[in-house]
Amino acid sequence: MENENKELDQNKSRKKKEPKTGWKAELISWIQVLVSAAVIAFVLTTFVIANSEVPTGSMENTIMAHSRVIGSRLHYKFADPERGDVAIFVFGWQCPRCTAIGEGEDPAVCPACGYELGKRAKTVYYVKRVIGLPGDVIDIIDDKVYLNGSETPLEEPYLAEEMNQGETMHFEVPEDCYFMMGDNRNFSADARYWKNPYISKDKLVAKVLFEYFPTPKIIH
Template sequence: MAKDLQEPEKKELTTEEKQKKVRNEIISWILIIAAGFIMALLVNKFVIIKVEIPSSSMENTVMTGDRLIGNRLSYVISKPKRGDIVIFKWPDDRSENYIKRIIGLPNETVTIKDGKVYINHSETPLDEPYLKEPMMPEEDMEFQVPEDCYFCLGDNRNVSEDARYWINKYVPRKDIIGKPLFRYSPKLGLVK
């Protein structure tokens, strides 16, 4: 009876079997690390975008030096809306990414008069509670936003080098990369 309760004797692995076991373990770790690396590359290329804010043109919404994470999939099934902050390829040099707020939508007329923005010749200026300070009046400007393009301005209008001053004034829909979601440095927070 006592013999039946004893554990079966463990078979000693040969050197070759030990080496094979170690080799299989190493291969499994390499595959896990490679899969993680590939997934990180894919997520970075197709799902998220990281940006650092180099200037004060979007203050006080985002500050100089803020680091943001944006969603590249934000506009896959929806269209950008007025008031959205977007990350896009700068129309004057597509190798640079910019971040600004959408003011004018496709086929709209944007008029800037006495430091206020008007859409489609409205009598009422656009409500812009996100502005850092009132825009300094400058010469009147009018922009006719083309089909499938957007007109973008900074929230700190008095210092922003935005669509008012670009050679190519409008951001094509295809050049909008994503929408910032949250700030991860220097402090954590949502971008609105």
């Protein structure tokens, strides 16, 4: 009889130690999973990868209009941009009221509508190709790009078509800056037409690696 009582006491003790299960435990488990996923996603998108949309046809046929691309934020932390890279960079700002876009640092007041921006301006990102490196001299003559006084134009197999703008332009890229152009030159509002045609290295966000929508492919 005494042995039976001891066994009953032991069973009761084990039951008390067993974890309680049910909908509360399952809910807590799901919350932990969701919080962990959110933290991982935040770290990835803030420090590792950049997700960007190309809204226009300025990079066709490399990247078609309305495509979405993924870039590596880490790439330019450990290496300098190279000529030919397709990069995501900070171009300027957009007013949340009138949607006007301006280049460079956002002003205190939107010059288009007078709205006080404060910290409410949206950051505008562009995707273009690195053409000029720090110290480069770029001449556009007869719709061809020439680098550093070369008599031979830059080979650009990625172009959608040859330029037909009849432009003659001259640019000297400052140190720690880059000159960016679209692959669809005849339909690209790129560095040729900006007030400040040069993008400083600290504005380069990521090197584009691949397109994931609508057609998954590696970007060269």
